Amino acid sequence: MSSLYLDFIRIRFLTMLAYRVNYYSGILVYTLNIGVYYFTWQAIYGGKEQIAGFTAAQMTTYVAVSWMARAFYFNNLDREIATEIRDGTIAIQFIRPYNYLLVKMMQGFGEGIFRFTMFMIPGMIIAVLLFPVQLPTSPVSWIGFLVMLFFSFLINSQINILIGLMAFFIENNDGLMRMKRVVVDLFSGLLIPISFFPGWLTSIMNFLPFQAITYLPGSVFTGRVQGTGILEVLGIQVIWFLILLIPIYFTWRAARVRLFVQGG
């Protein structure tokens, strides 16, 4: 049984590999993103040592690792699920002897492995060469970061699955998917670290799952969180992973009852 799911990872990885040329342009674009934010933050710091708990050097590292983490965890599961619901192929998925959502997760992970090796790692190497990025020195930070990166992927994919399943309830959820992308980029701390926001907004964000996607792993990578603190922020991710299983379960259950295939 488990080999069935492993095969989904493998197949998606190989599919992505066939399109690897596209990702070379992706690396360039992400490097440009890092460059723009690097210079913007340089201008904002202007000589100030520290803003909102970030030194200028930590900010550079944070920007680089956040964008490259996004290169890894990003996927289009929401779009894939919504398309399958809209064109009716979901009906076939229902009668197959596997759990559809788990298969989606595995396909996402296959894409993730591809993105990690062909996109994130080369991108990170270029970023380190071009910008004054400081890599963590302690092995604990490295291990902590990599584990947290995996949870970033899980949580981001869970949110994608949830948004994709909304297509069961609203026929055209393009707007919702776009909204989600914007919210994730802003509230995860990709564009601005959470601690830069005004106090009241920071406290709201601390109660949302998005910070677990970028901000928390980024904090470990920049060395702002160290030692046992890593376990604490990892704990927040694990809790969000578990909490998000609940709405997915109930949405999926409600969705199966609601399913009607439009033509097809």
Place this chain on the structure above:
Amino acid sequence: MYYLGLIWEYFTNYVKTRLTYRADFWVEVISDLLFQATNLIFIFVVFAHTETLGGFTEAEVVFVYGYFMVPYGLYSCFINLWNFGDRYIVKGEMDRILTRPAHSLFQIFLENLDPPSLIGSVIGIIIMIWSGGQLGLEMEWWYIPVLIIMTIGSTLIYAGIYIILTSVSFYSDSPTGIIPLMVNIQTYGRYPITIYNRAIQIILTWVLPFAFVGIYPAALFLQRQEMMAMAWLTPVMGIVFFTASLLLWNSGVKRYRGAGS
């Protein structure tokens, strides 16, 4: 005249389909506005930590943002190429387009008309008036005609960039996936370009000239002498990029062979 009639026909058709999915309409409007709001939030948060950015104050950067929203709204309303590769190449809908007499690009624009985006343009004008007021800008007689010229120039640049990127679908078999990557880059032309290093300035001015859809033309209204020359280049760049994109598109269409489905 024939083309004007087509615009009207497609528009009434659009209204009819939209009325069947009313909830989606509002979700779309709200998601558009939310996207703009996050960019404004970025500006506000940044200026909570610094007085100026590259010599521009908060009100000036907000003004530039307001300007950006005007051509962006127009662009999103009339030119929507997001799903081109999937819908027209992979699914073969391009065959249907090519059997009709009107220009292929024109038909594709009309099939993907998105009038709610114009709300963004209106909000952009409101933001310009509001932040202009904060800056104590006097309304001068030439503002409106110049705004119209600059907006057309910026919209043409935007259209040109995306038509060029989309035309690549004709030359390469695999889906390129480069357009989604532009979402973030298009926002960078809105910040004072002098904060970037030379390489990024050149990219944003000549390669992916998003600076002409933001800082350069807006600097004209802010009376920034250092960017005057670039501001007046906006309509020129618009015509150059749009013409180039049309040529690339037309020769791309000749190569189109259909997906065989």
